[in-house]
Amino acid sequence: VDEQLRLLVNLQDLDTMIKESEDETSRAELESLGFTMDNAETLKHARETLVDAISQRYLRVYDRLHNRYSRAVVPVESKTCLGCFQNIPPSFFSEVTADKPVKVCENCGRILYLLTG
Amino acid sequence: VSVNIRLSEFFEEDLFLPAIQATDKEGVLQALVDSLVAAERIQHGDVLMEMLRQRERLGSTGIGRGVAVPHGRSLAITRLTVVLGVVPDGVEFDAIDKKPVNLVFLIVAPPQERTNLYLPVLGKIVETVKSAKARRRILKAADFDEVIEILEEADDGG
Numbered sequence: 001v002d003e004q005l006r007l008l009v010n011l012q013d014l015d016t017m018i019k020e021s022e023d024e025t026s027r028a029e030l031e032s033l034g035f036t037m038d039n040a041e042t043l044k045h046a047r048e049t050l051v052d053a054i055s056q057r058y059l060r061v062y063d064r065l066h067n068r069y070s071r072a073v074v075p076v077e078s079k080t081c082l083g084c085f086q087n088i089p090p091s092f093f094s095e096v097t098a099d100k101p102v103k104v105c106e107n108c109g110r111i112l113y114l115l116t117g
Numbered sequence: 118v119s120v121n122i123r124l125s126e127f128f129e130e131d132l133f134l135p136a137i138q139a140t141d142k143e144g145v146l147q148a149l150v151d152s153l154v155a156a157e158r159i160q161h162g163d164v165l166m167e168m169l170r171q172r173e174r175l176g177s178t179g180i181g182r183g184v185a186v187p188h189g190r191s192l193a194i195t196r197l198t199v200v201l202g203v204v205p206d207g208v209e210f211d212a213i214d215k216k217p218v219n220l221v222f223l224i225v226a227p228p229q230e231r232t233n234l235y236l237p238v239l240g241k242i243v244e245t246v247k248s249a250k251a252r253r254r255i256l257k258a259a260d261f262d263e264v265i266e267i268l269e270e271a272d273d274g275g
Contacts, residue, residue, distance in 0.1 A: 036176030
């Protein structure tokens with residue numbers, strides 16, 4: 001998987017974790033099970049470091065999508081975008097090339113993460 | 118967590134590691150993730166490893182009594198998946214009671230998991246391993262079938 005796409009996937013996973021750690025219901029439930037979540041600040045620092053490694057071009061797309069949908073990066077499963085559940089055209093699978101490693105859904109615009117390959 | 122689930126149904130033979138030899142937390146997590154790649158549940162192990170490292174930075178998932186339950190949501194996985202690893206020699210896991218860990222339950226789920234069982238499964242595992250007898254028996258289980266037997270007994274309230 002392309003390095004920039006991998007970083008965008010890492011960023012989405014990290015944002016999911018930050019959101020969960022800030023959600024009072026999830027947090028209370030996890031803490032009641034005995035899990036500690038004391039170092040929320042370290043996630044913020046990790047995010048800053050990660051963001052520094054992502055090209056501005058992709059980061060702008062990510063931020064725009066993140067504000068709109070909360071999940072900016074979504075997987076492709078069974079040739080379907082798991083953001084809008086529309087079929088991905090066959091051309092998508094042949095067009096992921098070195099000069100175009102990060103592609104978006106033609107329908108919803110989310111960044112697509114192909115789980116295989 | 119009050120959802121009625123049978124924990125035994127979430128365990129799979131190719132995701133049971135009876136003798137992890139790693140000597141640190143990173144090595145244990147890597148062994149668990151490698152098993153998911155080998156069993157073709159995920160393609161990109163590095164993505165999952167990074168999520169698990171961040172989760173451990175948020176706070177150790179070593180919940181004491183020799184048990185750790187690393188967990189999290191990642192785009193790398195398509196459905197709720199559990200891996201059970203036994204570390205016979207024990208490993209430092211920054212656990213809440215500072216004791217080494219012998220039993221590791223990895224739970225990973227996609228960010229939007231349709232069944233919504235991630236937290237209930239997590240809760241059921243924690244509840245099951247509160248029993249010293251269950252922990253001891255899983256640790257000594259000869260094979261996967263025996264692990265399932267123990268979990269089924271716990272499911273039946275035994």
